[in-house]
Amino acid sequence: MQEAVQQRVILQLAVPVPLRRLFDYLPPEGLSPQALAPGQRLWVPFAGRKLVAVLVAIVGESPLAELKPALEQIDSTVLFDAHSRRFLAWIADYYQAPVGEVYAAAMPAALRKGKPAHHWAEQWLQLTTEGKGLPQTALARAPKQQALLQKLLRDGRLSRAHLKAQGHSMAAGRGLQERGLVEWVAGPTVPPPLPGADASLAPALNSEQQQVLDVMDCSRFSASLLEGVTGSGKTEIYLRLIERVLAAGRQALLLVPEIGLTPQTLRRIAARFPDHSIAALHSGLAEGERAQSWLAAAAGQADIVIGTRSAIMTPLPRLGVVIVDEEHDASFKQQDGVRYSARDLAVVLGRNTNVPVLLGSATPALETLHNALTGRYRHLHLYQRAGNAHPPQIHVVPTLREPLEAGFSPQVLRHIGDVLARGEQALVFINRRGFAPALTCDDCGWIADCAHCSSKLTLHRRQGQLRCHHCDHRRPLVNSCPQCHSHSIAALGGGTERSEELLLQRFASYPVIRIDRDTTGSKQALDKLLAPARDGQPCLLLGTQMLAKGHHLPRVTLVVIQDADGGLFSADFRAPERTGQLLAQVAGRAGRGSLHGRVLVQSRYPEHPLLQRLLDKGYGDFARQLLEDRIAAQLPPVRAMALVRAECEEPAWAEAFLQSARRYMQSLAPPSPQLLYLGPVPALLERKSGRFRFYVQVVAQQRAQLQPLLARVSTWAEGNKNRRLRWAVDMDAQDLS
Numbered sequence: 121m122q123e124a125v126q127q128r129v130i131l132q133l134a135v136p137v138p139l140r141r142l143f144d145y146l147p148p149e150g151l152s153p154q155a156l157a158p159g160q161r162l163w164v165p166f167a168g169r170k171l172v173a174v175l176v177a178i179v180g181e182s183p184l185a186e187l188k189p190a191l192e193q194i195d196s197t198v199l200f201d202a203h204s205r206r207f208l209a210w211i212a213d214y215y216q217a218p219v220g221e222v223y224a225a226a227m228p229a230a231l232r233k234g235k236p237a238h239h240w241a242e243q244w245l246q247l248t249t250e251g252k253g254l255p256q257t258a259l260a261r262a263p264k265q266q267a268l269l270q271k272l273l274r275d276g277r278l279s280r281a282h283l284k285a286q287g288h289s290m291a292a293g294r295g296l297q298e299r300g301l302v303e304w305v306a307g308p309t310v311p312p313p314l315p316g317a318d319a320s321l322a323p324a325l326n327s328e329q330q331q332v333l334d335v336m337d338c339s340r341f342s343a344s345l346l347e348g349v350t351g352s353g354k355t356e357i358y359l360r361l362i363e364r365v366l367a368a369g370r371q372a373l374l375l376v377p378e379i380g381l382t383p384q385t386l387r388r389i390a391a392r393f394p395d396h397s398i399a400a401l402h403s404g405l406a407e408g409e410r411a412q413s414w415l416a417a418a419a420g421q422a423d424i425v426i427g428t429r430s431a432i433m434t435p436l437p438r439l440g441v442v443i444v445d446e447e448h449d450a451s452f453k454q455q456d457g458v459r460y461s462a463r464d465l466a467v468v469l470g471r472n473t474n475v476p477v478l479l480g481s482a483t484p485a486l487e488t489l490h491n492a493l494t495g496r497y498r499h500l501h502l503y504q505r506a507g508n509a510h511p512p513q514i515h516v517v518p519t520l521r522e523p524l525e526a527g528f529s530p531q532v533l534r535h536i537g538d539v540l541a542r543g544e545q546a547l548v549f550i551n552r553r554g555f556a557p558a559l560t561c562d563d564c565g566w567i568a569d570c571a572h573c574s575s576k577l578t579l580h581r582r583q584g585q586l587r588c589h590h591c592d593h594r595r596p597l598v599n600s601c602p603q604c605h606s607h608s609i610a611a612l613g614g615g616t617e618r619s620e621e622l623l624l625q626r627f628a629s630y631p632v633i634r635i636d637r638d639t640t641g642s643k644q645a646l647d648k649l650l651a652p653a654r655d656g657q658p659c660l661l662l663g664t665q666m667l668a669k670g671h672h673l674p675r676v677t678l679v680v681i682q683d684a685d686g687g688l689f690s691a692d693f694r695a696p697e698r699t700g701q702l703l704a705q706v707a708g709r710a711g712r713g714s715l716h717g718r719v720l721v722q723s724r725y726p727e728h729p730l731l732q733r734l735l736d737k738g739y740g741d742f743a744r745q746l747l748e749d750r751i752a753a754q755l756p757p758v759r760a761m762a763l764v765r766a767e768c769e770e771p772a773w774a775e776a777f778l779q780s781a782r783r784y785m786q787s788l789a790p791p792s793p794q795l796l797y798l799g800p801v802p803a804l805l806e807r808k809s810g811r812f813r814f815y816v817q818v819v820a821q822q823r824a825q826l827q828p829l830l831a832r833v834s835t836w837a838e839g840n841k842n843r844r845l846r847w848a849v850d851m852d853a854q855d856l857s
Contacts, residue, residue, distance in 0.1 A: 128146070128182070130180065130182045131156065131190060132144060132179060133145055133162065133164060133176065135220040136172070136220040136224040137220055138221065139218055140212070140216070144182040145162075145173075145190045146187050148162065151193055153178070156175060158175050158178065158202075159174070159198035159204070160175050160196070161173065161174055161175070161195050161199065162190045162194060163191040172231075194234055195236060195237050199231070203435075206472065207469060208222050208433065211433070214851060215458060215460050216849040217459070222433075222458050225430065225458045225460075226433035229410070230407045231414070243279065244277045245278050245279075245303075245304055247273070248303050250300055251272070252273075262295065265292045267292075268293060269301065271288065328352070328501070329502065332501075333357065335498070336476060338361065338440060338441060338475070340475075340476070341470050342477070343479070344477070344478050344479065345498070346479065346480040347481065347484050347492075347499065347500065347501055348481075348501065349502065349504070350707075350708020351506060351672075351711075352502035352504060353506035354482075359388075359392050361476075362374070362392075362393070362424060362443075363393075365440035369438065370439065371422065371438040371440055372423070372424045373431065373432075373434075373441070374389075374425070375431060375452070375463075375466065376428060376445050377452060384647065396424060397416065397421060398426065399414075399416050399417045399425045400413055400426050413425075418435040419437075428462075429462035430462075432465045432466060439475055441478070442470050442477045443478045444462070444463050446481055447463050447479035447488055453852075455855055459848065459849075461854070463485075463488070482704060483701035483704045483739045485697075486757050489744075489747060490747060510711060511711070512679070512710040512716070512717035513716070513717070515719070515720055517532055517720050517722045517723070518723065519722045519723065520725070526614055526618050526622035527550070527619060527722075528622065528682065532680055535678060536660065536678065540630050540658050540659075542658075543658045545653055545656075546680065547661040547679045548679075549665075549668065549706045550619055550664070550682040551686060552578075552614070553616045553664055554589075555579045555580060555581040555582070555617035555621075556581075556613050556614060556615055557613045557614075558576040558578075558579070558611070559577065559597075560609070560612055561604060561606055563601065564603050568598070572588065572593050572807070572809050573590045573807055573808050574806045577595070579611050580617065586598075591809040616634055616638075617634075619682070620634045623662060630658055633663075634663060635661065635662070653676070656674075665706075667706070667709065668702055668705040668706045669705060672712055674714070675715070676710055676711075677718065678717070679710040679717070679718075680720050681703060681722060684699075684722065684723045684731060685723055685725055688725065691856075693755055696746060700734050730746075754819070760820050760822065760852070761818070761820075761852065761853060762817075762826055762850060762851045763856075764778060764782075764785075764818065764830075764850075765850055766800075766813075766814055767814070767846050769810055770844070773844070774800075774813070777840065778799060778815070778816045781816060781833055781847075782797055782800070782816045784832075788833075789829050794820065796818070796820075797817070798816070801816075801817070815850075826851070830851065834849055
């Protein structure tokens with residue numbers, strides 16, 4: 121009997137359930153085990169459900185005598201190669217995440233749902249034997265068919281997407297097919313050329329850019345921070361590295377923080393590399409589009425992959441370089457599910473595959489800066505703006521006793537008018553969308569609160585709604601106080617809608633373009649809204665932090681930061697860093713062309729030492745001061761930090777769970793100067809979507825002290841039987857809210 125058990129073929133599968141282990145199954149009935157290979161997907165039965173699982177390993181024995189067979193093989197091809205499987209296993213171990221959920225996070229939604237990979241197989245048009253022997257002038261009386269024939273003679277074959285992108289009609293293809301000159305065959309899914317991307321020549325490099333490229337070696341692993349002021353030409357460095365990698369027959373991965381940055385990045389890369397296939401991976405794509413791009417990347421058919429954070433987990437068999445643009449951006453950290461950092465994983469991926477990793481930013485995260493200053497990363501600099509651009513002049517506008525109009529100082533409004541009159545562009549930054557962040561009663565003091573979150577409802581006057589920006593709860597706008605029935609209802613503070621209303625009145629002759637989540641909900645909306653600004657028309661841009669990242673608008677000569685004080689007094693120790701990054705990034709939008717730029721910073725506390733340091737000495741000096749403060753306080757990045765989180769509709773249950781978790785961890789590793797515990801404490805946003813949120817903070821001198829402890833407490837927490845309580849381990853937590 122024992123011998124028979126050992127000879128069984130056992131499939132170890134990653135099943136998308138919140139349990140931190142693989143599950144053993146037998147092969148599907150009637151399927152030869154030789155048809156199975158690690159990295160394929162299968163349908164499996166699990167707790168009365170039918171789930172998509174990934175085969176991780178095939179072994180000869182299992183501790184379980186009775187095993188269920190998997191239901192069906194989905195793919196005959198391998199989607200996750202050995203390198204990718206090792207990488208995903210590392211993610212599961214480091215972030216204490218269920219390996220099945222890691223594989224699910226690595227796949228686009230269509231593949232998670234079990235759609236077969238061949239569902240998106242591309243149809244390619246190629247010449248038949250007769251077509252290959254035809255003279256090029258044989259179809260002179262059918263010019264469209266002749267043009268397509270000549271194209272096929274040159275290129276070999278074309279997909280439907282390529283035919284459309286290059287202006288060839290399907291009717292011409294049908295005509296050639298009726299003559300027996302062409303045929304359709306199944307082939308790889310390759311992203312088509314991007315329409316409207318005219319080829320461009322590489323600009324000349326300045327001496328700083330050349331020095332950076334001279335030290336980059338694409339033949340082996342290295343991790344480098346490229347700290348370059350806004351407008352210094354970091355993107356050109358990225359393009360030159362991609363060019364080197366493509367010349368060597370490798371793939372390039374470029375991560376960007378926001379979907380909104382993808383269209384302009386795609387345009388620029390497509391213009392530089394018109395003969396290479398480019399795949400985009402982000403949540404703004406349709407389900408089929410994303411699956412096609414993912415499969416093209418995983419099959420090695422896409423030469424350049426551009427994506428947001430989840431793209432880091434895409435298998436790339438020919439990977440040659442990993443580039444993370446705006447590496448400081450908080451959106452690279454996943455805040456639910458598998459709580460990974462795409463920036464940190466980029467370095468792990470580069471090390472595992474022996475390829476260089478470049479992290480670029482004008483305002484590097486303190487974690488990255490610390491790694492560079494301590495020698496773990498190479499530290500590269502670009503101090504000068506590219507071309508003829510000059511650093512903008514920065515001026516503080518005190519507003520504490522200033523009469524403001526919808527949040528604007530009178531002198532700021534005068535400067536905006538002067539800029540527009542000169543035919544230039546102005547950008548106004550206000551990091552609050554909606555008309556006003558709160559609605560109150562002047563008689564009794566009532567404030568419109570969210571019924572489900574520890575937050576105020578934001579007034580969206582144009583839609584006639586009060587809306588929660590945390591849970592999206594909405595209610596109609598009230599005309600009288602629900603508490604005292606007074607009609608003295610007032611909007612407190614200002615948002616993008618209120619500012620837009622004023623600016624449209626004051627500058628009616630010019631376009632006012634509002635950029636926030638409410639105006640950019642549809643696909644390509646941001647790209648279309650910014651078109652007038654890219655064309656150089658005099659206009660006024662108004663928006664949230666979506667405007668702060670990566671946009672190159674050379675006609676913007678004035679940037680107005682309406683309120684610089686937001687993050688200077690927060691309870692989150694990371695808030696000053698993020699405030700400094702945001703202000704520096706927004707200021708960097710000014711004067712990126714040949715015209716000089718100016719930045720006006722409105723502040724009620726212009727003498728605040730951190731604000732003074734940032735504005736007087738720049739982000740580099742500001743960040744180094746913050747780093748010294750973190751060292752003195754023994755906070756990240758000089759120490760490792762993890763949170764054990766819990767949330768529940770009943771706050772006492774979440775607190776009790778975390779108190780037990782802390783006692784369990786302290787029994788394994790007692791508190792010491794090298795290992796500190798804090799909590800349970802409420803999250804900064806204590807209640808969200810009706811659930812109360814708490815955490816226990818664990819800070820260790822070394823990550824090696826944290827990992828075994830977190831693994832043990834994760835196993836302990838899986839025994840939680842309260843289905844109404846959710847818990848998670850957040851390694852390298854970036855958000856206390």
